[in-house]
Amino acid sequence: GAGVSQSPSNKVTEKGKDVELRCDPISGHTALYWYRQRLGQGLEFLIYFQGNSAPDKSGLPSDRFSAERTGESVSTLTIQRTQQEDSAVYLCASSLAGHYEQYFGPGTRLTVT
Amino acid sequence: GDSVTQMEGPVTLSEEAFLTINCTYTATGYPSLFWYVQYPGEGLQLLLKATKADDKGSNKGFEATYRKETTSFHLEKGSVQVSDSAVYFCALREASGSARQLTFGSGTQLTVLP
Numbered sequence: 144g145a146g147v148s149q150s151p152s153n154k155v156t157e158k159g160k161d162v163e164l165r166c167d168p169i170s171g172h173t174a175l176y177w178y179r180q181r182l183g184q185g186l187e188f189l190i191y192f193q194g195n196s197a198p199d200k201s202g203l204p205s206d207r208f209s210a211e212r213t214g215e216s217v218s219t220l221t222i223q224r225t226q227q228e229d230s231a232v233y234l235c236a237s238s239l240a241g242h243y244e245q246y247f248g249p250g251t252r253l254t255v256t
Numbered sequence: 257g258d259s260v261t262q263m264e265g266p267v268t269l270s271e272e273a274f275l276t277i278n279c280t281y282t283a284t285g286y287p288s289l290f291w292y293v294q295y296p297g298e299g300l301q302l303l304l305k306a307t308k309a310d311d312k313g314s315n316k317g318f319e320a321t322y323r324k325e326t327t328s329f330h331l332e333k334g335s336v337q338v339s340d341s342a343v344y345f346c347a348l349r350e351a352s353g354s355a356r357q358l359t360f361g362s363g364t365q366l367t368v369l370p
Contacts, residue, residue, distance in 0.1 A: 185360035
């Protein structure tokens with residue numbers, strides 16, 4: 144079946160612009176995660192959605208970052224007034240509730256010029 | 257907070273060589289431990305996991321043993337292949353609380369030469 148998909152695969156934007164990244168989780172997966180991977184570093188947790196519960200936003204680095212999820216489907220990560228330090232690969236993952244295995248999408252490579 | 261430290265790369269080996277990628281962690285309680293692999297141009301995939309002390313995770317010839325006394329989860333493979341060339345990430349998940357996210361190491365790039 145279809146895995147986690149993300150769009151766009153690459154995004155180049157100018158400093159100060161807003162960007163929106165999209166994630167389509169695996170159908171039936173109630174949990175959804177966003178991570179950020181800076182060059183040469185591991186993945187940093189950003190935000191976690193589980194069903195209709197309030198999201199865990201503890202990893203968002205600033206108030207310029209926000210994310211939404213409609214029910215148990217698509218999620219969008221929005222970065223306002225992008226800065227050069229926002230340049231990274233943004234990864235989305237989904238899982239069944241209570242399961243350890245997270246399935247990752249291919250990521251969106253964001254470059255802020 | 258929780259953290260994962262893994263062996264810095266890149267690592268270059270010849271085919272059929274023995275592989276070890278070291279991973280140590282800092283966490284409260286007894287987290288679950290994972291190795292993820294990212295092949296070129298693909299997303300991260302779970303390679304193996306261990307959920308309690310002394311458990312051994314294994315998959316595709318790779319193994320890792322959860323060592324509580326040394327807080328380690330080293331990845332090993334007896335004979336690597338060119339197709340094993342990838343980036344390997346060690347990760348943990350807290351044992352308790354509501355946190356479900358993974359905490360990752362920085363990744364180790366492995367290149368296997370024919």
